[in-house]
Amino acid sequence: xxxxxxxxxxxxxxxxxxxxxxxxxxxxxxxxxxxxxxxxxxxxxxxxxxxxxxxxxxxxxxxxxxxxxxxxxxxxxxxxxxxxxxxxxxxxxxxxxxxxxxxxxxxxxxxxxxxxxxxxxxxxxxxxxxxxxxxxxxxxxxxxxxxxxxxxxxxxxxxxxxxxxxxxxxxxxxxxxxxxxxxxxxxxxxxxxxxxxxxxxxxxxxxxxxxxxxxxxxxxxxxxxxxxxxxxxxxxxxxxxxxxxxxxxxxxxxxxxxxxxxxxxxxxxxxxxxxxxxxxxxxxxxxxxxxxxxxxxxxxxxxxxxxxxxxxxxxxxxxxxxxxxxxxxxxxxxxxxxxxxxxxxxxxxxxxxxxxxxxxxxxxxxxxxxxxxxxxxxxxxxxxxxxxxxxxxxxxxxxxxxxxxxxxxxxxxxxxxxxxxxxxxxxxxxxxxxxxxxxxxxxxxxxx
RNA sequence: CGGGGCGUAGCGCAGUCUGGUAGCGCAUCUGCUUUGGGAGCAGAGGGUCGCAAGUUCGAAUCUUGCCGCCCCGACCA
Numbered sequence: 001x002x003x004x005x006x007x008x009x010x011x012x013x014x015x016x017x018x019x020x021x022x023x024x025x026x027x028x029x030x031x032x033x034x035x036x037x038x039x040x041x042x043x044x045x046x047x048x049x050x051x052x053x054x055x056x057x058x059x060x061x062x063x064x065x066x067x068x069x070x071x072x073x074x075x076x077x078x079x080x081x082x083x084x085x086x087x088x089x090x091x092x093x094x095x096x097x098x099x100x101x102x103x104x105x106x107x108x109x110x111x112x113x114x115x116x117x118x119x120x121x122x123x124x125x126x127x128x129x130x131x132x133x134x135x136x137x138x139x140x141x142x143x144x145x146x147x148x149x150x151x152x153x154x155x156x157x158x159x160x161x162x163x164x165x166x167x168x169x170x171x172x173x174x175x176x177x178x179x180x181x182x183x184x185x186x187x188x189x190x191x192x193x194x195x196x197x198x199x200x201x202x203x204x205x206x207x208x209x210x211x212x213x214x215x216x217x218x219x220x221x222x223x224x225x226x227x228x229x230x231x232x233x234x235x236x237x238x239x240x241x242x243x244x245x246x247x248x249x250x251x252x253x254x255x256x257x258x259x260x261x262x263x264x265x266x267x268x269x270x271x272x273x274x275x276x277x278x279x280x281x282x283x284x285x286x287x288x289x290x291x292x293x294x295x296x297x298x299x300x301x302x303x304x305x306x307x308x309x310x311x312x313x314x315x316x317x318x319x320x321x322x323x324x325x326x327x328x329x330x331x332x333x334x335x336x337x338x339x340x341x342x343x344x345x346x347x348x349x350x351x352x353x354x355x356x357x358x359x360x361x362x363x364x365x366x367x368x369x370x371x372x373x374x375x376x377x378x379x380x381x382x383x384x385x386x387x388x389x390x391x392x393x394x395x396x397x398x399x400x401x402x403x404x405x406x407x408x409x410x411x412x413x414x415x416x417x418x419x420x421x422x423x424x425x426x427x428x429x430x431x432x433x434x435x436x437x438x439x440x441x442x443x444x445x446x447x448x
Numbered sequence: 449c450g451g452g453g454c455g456u457a458g459c460g461c462a463g464u465c466u467g468g469u470a471g472c473g474c475a476u477c478u479g480c481u482u483u484g485g486g487a488g489c490a491g492a493g494g495g496u497c498g499c500a501a502g503u504u505c506g507a508a509u510c511u512u513g514c515c516g517c518c519c520c521g522a523c524c525a
Contacts, residue, residue, distance in 0.1 A: 012460095012474065012475075013473095013475095016460075019519080037517065091449090143523065386485090407484090408484060
């Protein structure tokens, strides 16, 4: 993509409403624009990141055996009356009426709808288990939206719903999502920690929040430092195997959010040197809730004994749009974003230091062509801006690799590469520089 | 939803107390000079001062109402 054709409205100054770094950088780097309180338009650069994150979430859901579908944003109030939540939900639910005065709502979540869809098509334990998911915009009329896309009113969420014939099956589904989430966040360059979370009236130990540690996180969390070093399950993980030992390894270490924190247990289980008390961002939540919806909504399953009983359900959410903010919180410096390659809006920023100079233009055109042909996503700064500004802009945007071509280096047949993550720079013969960037991108994307 | 604050050019702000018809920096446009880390000079364009009533000869400024947005707290993927 040529920068001259792209739409990248940058801000040199930080808008006063942005309090945290991810919000500031998203506005400054032209990724998003607020349209109402907690409602954002995704500009081209931000949209590309959103799509990358969404795709990683999708791939890991598919790998775990979940099946994608798409449910509508607008739902009928009657559906929510079946579960009793229409009255229970409160003002967070955006309620609307259609032209026939029918009561509708903009969905804050989809348990009711998926239960209705499931019960229409499944009768027997032989059809189970099933895991269905969709990635869809939700709306929760938060009292106080803030922190940009980290806590908007409108947000993109992946939600999966599992259906099993019994509690043991439900646990197997739960475990699959647990592992899928570890992989999902790791692929985005995030260290996520599953923390035991409130299970509400259901009880049990089957609810975890996945937390990314960040100074600007909304929750206070406590955990064992050793959790940070646990190996994430690899792409060859067999989701049909018994995942319990893997889960047990993770849950054997102490990790809890403030609500579930037990100071005594923390100190008993974790040595002083390994105790972490920090702030965290909740990026995912997995939850087993049994018959909560299947019972009132009569999603009944016939067992081997011929008796019907409500399906055992769980739901598993990932805040896709929130993750864009979370990744920035985890990867940035004073100059701007530092995107991990798998979620970067482009892999490489190609900087033409002297647009209009024949040799420079043609060297850049060749580099652009070579990289693009190799499947590398390039943002080519072909504008006639000054070098200093181009460097600053590219650092702000934060693409993982920069390839800098200018008359001075070109006179010696060289181009410069720069790695945004650590600032490492290298002057190489042009062809070698292109090859090096190509290789870095390939290697970086191969790690899954 | 309680408490606080703010709406003036695309962004950041001054002007409001003490009414006299709108300004600064950045950005934008033009020209010249520059050109390896957000350039310099000269010139130009751009604002129903959030909206609506009211007071006044006269309102960005005073009064009332409404709307929008932000911050702290309680609440949330």
